Amino acid sequence: MMGRTLNPNLVFVGSGVDAAIRVAEGMFDLTLDLDASISVERFFHPAAIGVSGGNLLADIEKTLGTLRIEAREASPVLLSVVDGPRLLTRYSEPEAVAAQSVHSPGPAPTAAAIDRWRLATIVQHLALGPPLTFYGDEVGMPGGPSAFARAPMWWDDLTEPATKSTAYRNDYFALVEWLHATRAKYPALRKGTLRPVLHDDDRKLLAFARTLPGDEVI
Numbered sequence: 001m002m003g004r005t006l007n008p009n010l011v012f013v014g015s016g017v018d019a020a021i022r023v024a025e026g027m028f029d030l031t032l033d034l035d036a037s038i039s040v041e042r043f044f045h046p047a048a049i050g051v052s053g054g055n056l057l058a059d060i061e062k063t064l065g066t067l068r069i070e071a072r073e074a075s076p077v078l079l080s081v082v083d084g085p086r087l088l089t090r091y092s093e094p095e096a097v098a099a100q101s102v103h104s105p106g107p108a109p110t111a112a113a114i115d116r117w118r119l120a121t122i123v124q125h126l127a128l129g130p131p132l133t134f135y136g137d138e139v140g141m142p143g144g145p146s147a148f149a150r151a152p153m154w155w156d157d158l159t160e161p162a163t164k165s166t167a168y169r170n171d172y173f174a175l176v177e178w179l180h181a182t183r184a185k186y187p188a189l190r191k192g193t194l195r196p197v198l199h200d201d202d203r204k205l206l207a208f209a210r211t212l213p214g215d216e217v218i
Helices: 002-006 019-025 034-044 053-064 069-074 087-092 111-126 170-185
Strands: 013-015 030-032 193-200 205-212 215-217
Touching: 034 053, 034 087, 034 111, 053 193, 053 205, 087 111, 111 170
Parallel strands: 013 030
Antiparallel strands: 193 205, 205 215
16 A cells, blocks of 8 residues: 555554455455444443343354454554444434434433443443443443534543532443453453353343463353
8 A cells, every 4th residue: 555655554444344354355454344333332222122141252253363463562543433323422322223313412421321332332342352441431421413422521530620520420431441451461351362251141141252272261
């Protein structure tokens, strides 16, 4: 590519259904393939019908499992997207994952949506591909599409009370911090292959492992 000729340190990130294939062919260095992200979101959405734990793991493996290790380590999995709605808002809506509250901030987060956000975020951080957090998701920011999804960041350490949101969630931030620290502690969570362990859809149980030679995290 011309860009790499001009600067060998450039990193090319592909996006779309064929991005992972293009990485394998050497066209892109990394992939931002949303298939794995959509599978995770759909699995935990209240309107999801006919999804299974086995299909979820198969979708993630299909998207990222064929990449060489160094590409898989750096090809991000993003749950919220720039144009929204944000993940917490999508989980608060009764419609399917693809539905959007056009020109609306969306409903207030429900208790069930908060639980689903936690589960999706845990899978995002522990399955294949490094987690990429859309700013504000880690402190509980909701929001509908477009401008509502791109609202100013909530901060917890500013001096003016008016700049703080009463909805700021320290427990969200603590969970994301713990997940990042856990990934850093165990190489298998960054470099390991994905191995299904258990999926019992009737009892809503799902377990998987990240595996390296001589090292496994379940």
